[in-house]
Amino acid sequence: MFTLLASDGHARRGRLTLAHGVVETPIFMPVGTVGSVKTLVPQELHTAKAQIILGNTYHLFLRPGLEVLSAAGGLHQFIAWDKPILTDSGGFQIFSLGKLNKLSEEGASFASHLDGTKFMLTPEKAVQIQEILGSDIHMVLDECTPWPADEKTARTSMERSMRWAARCRQSKTRPELAQFGIVQGGEYPHLRRASVAALREIGFDGYAIGGLSVGEPKNIMGEVIEVCGEVLPRDQPRYLMGVGTPLDLIEGVAKGIDMFDCVMPTRNGRNGTAFTSQGKITIKNAQFKLDQDPLDPLCPCYTCTTHSRSYLRHLWHANELVVQRLLSLHNVTFYLSHMQAIRDAIGAGTFARLLKEQRALWEPGKGKLQA
Amino acid sequence: MFTLLASDGHARRGRLTLAHGVVETPIFMPVGTVGSVKTLVPQELHTAKAQIILGNTYHLFLRPGLEVLSAAGGLHQFIAWDKPILTDSGGFQIFSLGKLNKLSEEGASFASHLDGTKFMLTPEKAVQIQEILGSDIHMVLDECTPWPADEKTARTSMERSMRWAARCRQSKTRPELAQFGIVQGGEYPHLRRASVAALREIGFDGYAIGGLSVGEPKNIMGEVIEVCGEVLPRDQPRYLMGVGTPLDLIEGVAKGIDMFDCVMPTRNGRNGTAFTSQGKITIKNAQFKLDQDPLDPLCPCYTCTTHSRSYLRHLWHANELVVQRLLSLHNVTFYLSHMQAIRDAIGAGTFARLLKEQRALWEPGKGKLQA
Numbered sequence: 001m002f003t004l005l006a007s008d009g010h011a012r013r014g015r016l017t018l019a020h021g022v023v024e025t026p027i028f029m030p031v032g033t034v035g036s037v038k039t040l041v042p043q044e045l046h047t048a049k050a051q052i053i054l055g056n057t058y059h060l061f062l063r064p065g066l067e068v069l070s071a072a073g074g075l076h077q078f079i080a081w082d083k084p085i086l087t088d089s090g091g092f093q094i095f096s097l098g099k100l101n102k103l104s105e106e107g108a109s110f111a112s113h114l115d116g117t118k119f120m121l122t123p124e125k126a127v128q129i130q131e132i133l134g135s136d137i138h139m140v141l142d143e144c145t146p147w148p149a150d151e152k153t154a155r156t157s158m159e160r161s162m163r164w165a166a167r168c169r170q171s172k173t174r175p176e177l178a179q180f181g182i183v184q185g186g187e188y189p190h191l192r193r194a195s196v197a198a199l200r201e202i203g204f205d206g207y208a209i210g211g212l213s214v215g216e217p218k219n220i221m222g223e224v225i226e227v228c229g230e231v232l233p234r235d236q237p238r239y240l241m242g243v244g245t246p247l248d249l250i251e252g253v254a255k256g257i258d259m260f261d262c263v264m265p266t267r268n269g270r271n272g273t274a275f276t277s278q279g280k281i282t283i284k285n286a287q288f289k290l291d292q293d294p295l296d297p298l299c300p301c302y303t304c305t306t307h308s309r310s311y312l313r314h315l316w317h318a319n320e321l322v323v324q325r326l327l328s329l330h331n332v333t334f335y336l337s338h339m340q341a342i343r344d345a346i347g348a349g350t351f352a353r354l355l356k357e358q359r360a361l362w363e364p365g366k367g368k369l370q371a
Numbered sequence: 372m373f374t375l376l377a378s379d380g381h382a383r384r385g386r387l388t389l390a391h392g393v394v395e396t397p398i399f400m401p402v403g404t405v406g407s408v409k410t411l412v413p414q415e416l417h418t419a420k421a422q423i424i425l426g427n428t429y430h431l432f433l434r435p436g437l438e439v440l441s442a443a444g445g446l447h448q449f450i451a452w453d454k455p456i457l458t459d460s461g462g463f464q465i466f467s468l469g470k471l472n473k474l475s476e477e478g479a480s481f482a483s484h485l486d487g488t489k490f491m492l493t494p495e496k497a498v499q500i501q502e503i504l505g506s507d508i509h510m511v512l513d514e515c516t517p518w519p520a521d522e523k524t525a526r527t528s529m530e531r532s533m534r535w536a537a538r539c540r541q542s543k544t545r546p547e548l549a550q551f552g553i554v555q556g557g558e559y560p561h562l563r564r565a566s567v568a569a570l571r572e573i574g575f576d577g578y579a580i581g582g583l584s585v586g587e588p589k590n591i592m593g594e595v596i597e598v599c600g601e602v603l604p605r606d607q608p609r610y611l612m613g614v615g616t617p618l619d620l621i622e623g624v625a626k627g628i629d630m631f632d633c634v635m636p637t638r639n640g641r642n643g644t645a646f647t648s649q650g651k652i653t654i655k656n657a658q659f660k661l662d663q664d665p666l667d668p669l670c671p672c673y674t675c676t677t678h679s680r681s682y683l684r685h686l687w688h689a690n691e692l693v694v695q696r697l698l699s700l701h702n703v704t705f706y707l708s709h710m711q712a713i714r715d716a717i718g719a720g721t722f723a724r725l726l727k728e729q730r731a732l733w734e735p736g737k738g739k740l741q742a
Contacts, residue, residue: 034685034689034691035682035685035686035689035691036686036691036693038691038692038693039692039693039696040693041673041677041693041696041697042677043673043677059689063685063688063689064660064681064685064688064689067661068660068661068681068685071661071663071681072663072679072681072682078679078681078682078685079682080677080678080682289435289439290438290439290442292442292443302412302414306412306413306414306451307451308443308449310435310439310442310443310449311406311443311449311450311451314405314406314434314435314439314449315406315407317434317435318405318406318430318434318435320405320406320407320409321409321410321692321695321696322407322409322410322411322412322696324692325410325412325692325693325696326412
């Protein structure tokens with residue numbers, strides 16, 4: 001399913017073959033939380049060269065629900081997206097959005113954040129739901145260990161997640177769909193290594209590094225990724241969940257990560273921020289009032305080939321909804337072009353130079369146009 | 372500038388040649404109030420076969436203002452729309468949105484609805500602003516006589532509007548841009564005839580029928596259009612401002628109208644309503660929960676060729692912004708296809724049959740799917 005094509009230092013260039021198509025890695029996956037990558041349509045995601053998008057099982061399970069998704073024939077048909085989809089297990093949202101009632105060996109009972117309806121999510125149920133969705137890659141149910149957590153708490157939590165992972169693997173019924181395990185263990189290297197060993201013992205189609213981006217310092221994230229990288233199988237894909245900025249992505253690749261997802265390009269777009277080859281732009285700023293240049297002169301997206309910063313700034317101040325989609329489209333295109341540049345650099349053996357350039361661009365105060 | 376190609380009863384099939392291109396009439400003009408047809412981008416308007424769009428001078432004058440619009444080289448360049456644009460004079464919004472301070476022979480002094488800044492709009496200034504915008508068609512400054520108005524009030528108001536119309540014509544400096552007069556006179560046939568005579572005496576490139584859709588009964592609108600139609604020149608275009616529903620459009624064409632504009636397709640789209648070949652649809656309704664059909668099986672738009680009613684309903688209930696653009700895109704496409712069908716019917720001599728079918732579809736309770 002995964003072919004390692006080239007490497008440059010720890011950075012890896014690979015190819016992932018999934019039920020709905022091939023994904024060139026390293027890759028960024030735009031997030032389609034409730035069945036749409038916010039403000040955008042599938043046609044735009046194709047033009048932006050999205051290869052795989054993410055859906056949130058928790059949200060989709062609650063609304064529209066399995067009756068509607070089944071009637072459509074699965075998530076792909078429902079949202080009219082014919083390329084690969086990865087779904088998470090729903091666990092993360094239960095802990096962050098839902099009201100968790102009880103966490104037990106059996107699973108997690110929770111109340112919907114929408115209307116308070118009570119549900120029980122077990123490892124088996126998480127797999128069953130995602131198989132109904134028909135996601136090309138589905139994630140095991142795990143507990144995202146909070147940060148900070150002492151060693152005992154992190155170990156107890158990780159060990160239960162590993163037992164849940166085994167139950168997820170056992171309940172898998174659709175061989176054409178891939179299933180990824182999730183490494184837990186908090187900030188503790190020995191727990192992370194134990195978690196990887198447990199998951200490898202079960203055997204998955206890929207491995208995610210979970211429990212990061214939950215408030216811990218950046219150096220801890222880096223250390224955990226390095227520790228996991230040393231023991232994860234080289235011939236399978238590695239996914240860093242919920243990360244991150246353009247700099248986070250290339251730093252992750254430098255540590256051997258193949259897959260990323262984050263709401264940042266669309267959320268920042270809706271909040272009036274654009275990522276560009278010259279740094280970050282806050283479109284409402286007065287400096288763009290008469291600026292006839294595109295957001296990013298190097299970007300091939302519709303926004304950049306059609307509209308000026310002056311016009312986008314006007315739309316923002318006039319509260320015109322269209323600016324949210326124009327900025328989101330640009331940001332998603334920017335993220336995907338960024339990953340293309342990373343893939344090209346790994347293939348060409350110039351990754352180290354690209355990493356150096358990107359560090360200079362994105363470090364605070366270094367972007368030419370940073371707000 | 373205007374060529375009458377065919378007629379069928381009072382309905383007219385024509386062609387309008389403007390600075391930025393040719394417009395086939397009868398035509399509907401999507402409204403781009405502050406420089407964007409709400410939620411949509413120029414590419415979508417091209418695909419929907421929009422031939423001409425409308426901009427609101429009052430809104431554009433206040434925000435982004437003439438400095439920004441001039442820096443871009445005019446409204447076309449600013450909004451990246453290379454086909455014709457019609458702008459109103461700003462008068463209607465001063466009376467409806469702004470705070471009118473004083474109406475005098477000289478013009479209208481008002482305070483911005485955005486920040487209270489005071490301005491004076493005169494007929495000369497209205498033309499000057501619209502010539503800076505570079506609209507293919509600009510409208511004279513007039514007073515939209517309120518309804519109801521007694522004969523003396525309607526006459527006094529109309530007569531001043533006619534003096535303003537003459538000043539507008541005199542202050543016109545760009546011969547390549549068309550200027551339309553606006554007929555006023557309230558509900559009084561003799562005043563409407565006097566207004567048409569005054570405007571014809573001045574001589575314009577086209578004529579709008581103003582002061583309608585301001586609360587009067589539908590039969591008054593119809594009578595006023597008929598009275599004006601009898602005395603307006605046959606060889607120039609006739610524009611019914613701010614109208615209307617799909618049925619209003621074809622009824623207007625039946626009385627000799629060539630041009631229409633209305634916020635209805637985009638506003639209704641943002642409010643969750645779609646116009647279809649089977650009637651109106653309220654997308655949130657439970658009946659569409661599992662409905663795998665497109666909004667309108669006869670529609671060629673992206674929304675209808677890509678998504679199901681079930682998915683659109685889900686997006687609505689999940690508060691996903693993208694549904695507003697998907698419904699707006701459909702509605703604008705529907706309106707423009709409707710006008711294409713009307714033009715085809717006039718050309719083929721089958722307009723009376725189309726009018727009968729449309730009356731059956733749109734009369735209350737007659738649409739198959741009317742909510």
